[in-house]
Amino acid sequence: MTNSNDSNPTVKQQRLNFEIREGSLLAKILSPRLFLMLVGFIIFLGFWHLSVEVWRLPRFAQMPALRTVVTEILSPNPTYGISIFVGEYYQHILASCLRVFIAFALATILGVPLGLFLGWSTKFREYVFPVFEMLRPIPILAWVPLAIIMFTSLEAPVIFLAFLASFFVTALNTMLGVESIDESYFRAAKCLGAKDYQVFLNVVIPGATPFIFTGLQISIGVCWFSLVAAEMVSGQFGLGYIINTSYTNVRYPTIIIGMVTLGFIGYLTSAMVRAVGKRLMQWRMRELALSGN
Amino acid sequence: MNESVKTSQHMGRGQISIDNVVKIYDPEGAAVMAVDHCSLEIAAGEICMIVGPSGCGKTTLLNAIAGFHSINSGSITLDGKLLCGPGKPQATPGSDRIVVFQNGALFPWKNVLDNMMFGPVMAGKMGIKEIKEKAFSMMADAGLSGTENNFPGELSSGVRRRVEIVRALMNDPSVLLLDEPYRALDSLTKSVMHEALLDIYYKNKVTIFFITHDLQEALFLGNKVAIMTSRPCKPKKVLTVDIPYPRSYSVVTDQRFRDLMEETSDLVHEEAKKSFAAGEREG
Amino acid sequence: MIRSVQKFFFNRSSRRATIAIIVFLLFWETCSRSMGWFGFQVPWIGKIPAPSAVITAWIPLLTDSGYWTSWYLSSKRVFTGFLMAMILGIPFGLLLAINRTAYGIMFPTFEVLRPIPPLAWVPAAIIFWPTAEMSIAFVTFLGAFYTIVINVLGGAQSIDQRFFQAARSMGSSQWDIFKRIVLPATVPSIAVGASVGMGITWEVVVAAEMISGGGSDGGGKGGGLGFFIWDSYLGGSYQQIVVGMISIGIAGYLSSSLIRVLGDHFSKWTRR
Numbered sequence: 001m002t003n004s005n006d007s008n009p010t011v012k013q014q015r016l017n018f019e020i021r022e023g024s025l026l027a028k029i030l031s032p033r034l035f036l037m038l039v040g041f042i043i044f045l046g047f048w049h050l051s052v053e054v055w056r057l058p059r060f061a062q063m064p065a066l067r068t069v070v071t072e073i074l075s076p077n078p079t080y081g082i083s084i085f086v087g088e089y090y091q092h093i094l095a096s097c098l099r100v101f102i103a104f105a106l107a108t109i110l111g112v113p114l115g116l117f118l119g120w121s122t123k124f125r126e127y128v129f130p131v132f133e134m135l136r137p138i139p140i141l142a143w144v145p146l147a148i149i150m151f152t153s154l155e156a157p158v159i160f161l162a163f164l165a166s167f168f169v170t171a172l173n174t175m176l177g178v179e180s181i182d183e184s185y186f187r188a189a190k191c192l193g194a195k196d197y198q199v200f201l202n203v204v205i206p207g208a209t210p211f212i213f214t215g216l217q218i219s220i221g222v223c224w225f226s227l228v229a230a231e232m233v234s235g236q237f238g239l240g241y242i243i244n245t246s247y248t249n250v251r252y253p254t255i256i257i258g259m260v261t262l263g264f265i266g267y268l269t270s271a272m273v274r275a276v277g278k279r280l281m282q283w284r285m286r287e288l289a290l291s292g293n
Numbered sequence: 294m295n296e297s298v299k300t301s302q303h304m305g306r307g308q309i310s311i312d313n314v315v316k317i318y319d320p321e322g323a324a325v326m327a328v329d330h331c332s333l334e335i336a337a338g339e340i341c342m343i344v345g346p347s348g349c350g351k352t353t354l355l356n357a358i359a360g361f362h363s364i365n366s367g368s369i370t371l372d373g374k375l376l377c378g379p380g381k382p383q384a385t386p387g388s389d390r391i392v393v394f395q396n397g398a399l400f401p402w403k404n405v406l407d408n409m410m411f412g413p414v415m416a417g418k419m420g421i422k423e424i425k426e427k428a429f430s431m432m433a434d435a436g437l438s439g440t441e442n443n444f445p446g447e448l449s450s451g452v453r454r455r456v457e458i459v460r461a462l463m464n465d466p467s468v469l470l471l472d473e474p475y476r477a478l479d480s481l482t483k484s485v486m487h488e489a490l491l492d493i494y495y496k497n498k499v500t501i502f503f504i505t506h507d508l509q510e511a512l513f514l515g516n517k518v519a520i521m522t523s524r525p526c527k528p529k530k531v532l533t534v535d536i537p538y539p540r541s542y543s544v545v546t547d548q549r550f551r552d553l554m555e556e557t558s559d560l561v562h563e564e565a566k567k568s569f570a571a572g573e574r575e576g
Numbered sequence: 577m578i579r580s581v582q583k584f585f586f587n588r589s590s591r592r593a594t595i596a597i598i599v600f601l602l603f604w605e606t607c608s609r610s611m612g613w614f615g616f617q618v619p620w621i622g623k624i625p626a627p628s629a630v631i632t633a634w635i636p637l638l639t640d641s642g643y644w645t646s647w648y649l650s651s652k653r654v655f656t657g658f659l660m661a662m663i664l665g666i667p668f669g670l671l672l673a674i675n676r677t678a679y680g681i682m683f684p685t686f687e688v689l690r691p692i693p694p695l696a697w698v699p700a701a702i703i704f705w706p707t708a709e710m711s712i713a714f715v716t717f718l719g720a721f722y723t724i725v726i727n728v729l730g731g732a733q734s735i736d737q738r739f740f741q742a743a744r745s746m747g748s749s750q751w752d753i754f755k756r757i758v759l760p761a762t763v764p765s766i767a768v769g770a771s772v773g774m775g776i777t778w779e780v781v782v783a784a785e786m787i788s789g790g791g792s793d794g795g796g797k798g799g800g801l802g803f804f805i806w807d808s809y810l811g812g813s814y815q816q817i818v819v820g821m822i823s824i825g826i827a828g829y830l831s832s833s834l835i836r837v838l839g840d841h842f843s844k845w846t847r848r
């Protein structure tokens with residue numbers, strides 16, 4: 001006997017005939033988030049396909065079609081020479097990745113200590129930061145001719161440019177990280193008898209780490225940005241190089257392949273940096289987890 | 294046997310003399326006087342509560358003792374030695390006077406054990422094994438066993454406060470400086486923390502310099518209570534709470550306690566009104 | 577005037593900054609002249625034109641109309657692209673922040689496209705847009721657009737939920753909530769995004785000018801400071817390269833400062 005105020009429980013039960021377990025794969029696929037995401041992608045790709053091949057909008061006349069790009073990238077014998085089955089493709093990827101790796105590593109090894117000292121020592125900051133801030137506004141690509149003049153090899157200018165961009169971002173963010181550390185931690189350390197170098201090791205470095213990693217994520221993005229630009233202007237091999245030469249040699253679908261690859265690898269490297277950060281900052285992860293993030 | 298050793302170690306240590314201290318912020322500019330010829334005597338092993346409205350300058354006094362701020366005139370001595378005064382406007386922070394901060398300053402990147410061991414490890418006078426043993430025994434005393442591998446971010450604020458106090462005590466300080474440590478806690482947790490603090494006090498008998506705006510907290514914990522004026526601060530009235538230790542929370546309903554509350558709450562309220570009228574900002 | 581100069585030198589940090597810059601310039605001068613002075617050349621830095629040579633090359637340029645036209649062209653591109661990025665980016669960012677469905681649909685696509693460096697879009701942009709000017713504007717727009725959207729989103733998402741609850745419980749309308757809570761909270765983030773975005777815009781403009789003016793598209797068109805630098809390089813006047821670099825640095829710094837000042841002003845205005 002059901003109370004007339006309740007909604008009919010048997011009807012409800014019938015609708016949810018099978019229960020979707022929370023957190024199961026099926027639940028994830030049917031989740032609104034994933035669904036919306038796919039809708040977004042479909043709209044974007046659909047628009048691309050429709051505008052080039054179906055509606056043939058005049059503006060899009062010369063754009064490579066979605067179908068062409070997809071068949072090209074997946075074909076073992078690509079018309080324009082680059083696909084996932086061609087060795088050359090991976091050579092270019094490797095070339096770019098290697099350059100980014102060297103540039104980013106150098107920028108981090110030099111930039112983080114510099115940033116730490118800039119934040120830690122007022123004296124050091126007052127001397128060094130003005131010069132740093134004078135050089136920083138110069139866009140990285142403006143350094144290209146100078147880099148070519150300075151370095152005799154072909155690789156060095158490209159790596160130098162990526163390094164420079166990365167270096168400024170890393171150093172600046174590290175400095176801001178040190179400055180963001182609450183005064184109380186310094187005071188507590190001093191009360192507990194820590195000497196200057198001990199404060200540096202135990203408060204400055206761990207305290208700045210969250211900011212440092214945010215900076216590193218921005219830094220690797222900037223590194224890719226500069227690398228691609230440098231490769232487009234000078235250099236052989238590399239994804240920027242492919243994009244540029246594909247354009248000059250009228251191999252348009254390859255441009256898109258280059259762009260997509262760049263996007264994908266850029267995202268991967270960024271995620272890698274983020275993952276390393278999470279690993280090193282267990283304490284922060286737990287703290288954030290507890291505050292409901 | 295252990296208790297008497299501890300008390301004799303701390304007997305006679307931690308006597309603070311605050312003599313005519315003046316602190317003016319930004320003397321060439323806004324010239325805000327925070328502390329106005331303040332004099333106060335704190336005996337060794339005493340719990341001295343400083344009560345006053347927000348922003349009156351009590352934290353400045355604490356910071357002067359700790360060595361975070363300089364003073365403009367007057368002097369502060371600890372066990373006869375000059376902390377700051379003529380010729381030495383700012384004290385050097387050290388492990389004889391350790392501060393427990395208002396918002397907590399446990400290092401978030403170190404777990405509880407490492408936090409506790411920090412002071413002695415920095416000092417380098419004891420071996421790591423010894424320090425660890427001391428840490429575990431003090432944690433057990435304070436009821437903190439089992440938290441050694443947790444990070445501060447994982448603990449509740451009440452537990453964090455206790456850890457911070459024990460971290461300070463690991464260094465055998467003469468004075469514990471507490472700056473409204475229980476301000477952010479709810480009153481239920483507060484009452485538990487009070488009893489926990491007294492418990493630690495009985496076992497360690499350090500001098501405690503405790504800032505609060507909560508009169509009941511002051512009367513329950515302290516044996517000397519200094520009621521400060523609104524900014525610039527100086528002691529308006531100093532009284533001794535003659536309720537014997539050990540005190541349990543039931544003391545709050547005793548006649549003597551209520552008499553003391555009556556005596557003092559008017560004074561405190563008066564200063565609070567002045568402070569409110571002056572539009573004091575928090576601090 | 578004398579008083580402010582005096583004040584400048586009494587300030588310890590200004591003194592130190594001046595000393596540092598002088599030392600830096602002397603070091604540079606010495607390295608660049610090392611070949612002539614010491615007989616051996618300092619590696620890398622030795623090949624850079626000396627500051628004295630740079631200044632000597634700069635002076636005649638100050639009266640050269642072509643030089644200032646380059647300034648004008650680059651600045652025009654920067655501000656056009658930047659303005660477009662702001663006009664489209666702020667509403668887009670706010671939309672994503674307010675509407676969960678819009679966020680769900682559009683943000684993933686946005687995030688997938690974001691890692692592609694704006695410069696990688698140059699060839700595609702040239703194919704797509706009828707004029708070189710528009711392709712540069714598009715690429716410039718992209719650079720700043722991403723930054724601004726991310727910053728607006730971040731600002732809006734960090735608004736404490738309780739403000740919304742409080743407002744709703746007091747009966748505020750959607751529009752009211754938007755005007756009085758969302759907007760004031762996001763203006764500072766917009767200001768930060770704009771400032772960073774401005775820097776990126778300069779990077780992209782210079783790059784685009786060099787690539788399309790000095791790269792595969794052949795010289796002679798485009799103009800602007802980026803092109804100026806590339807042209808100087810091709811023409812062998814290395815001192816002018818450095819002149820160009822410093823000019824852009826100054827231009828970039830000025831525009832970033834301008835944005836920052838505007839941003840602070842608006843932040844205060846919304847806080848009223």
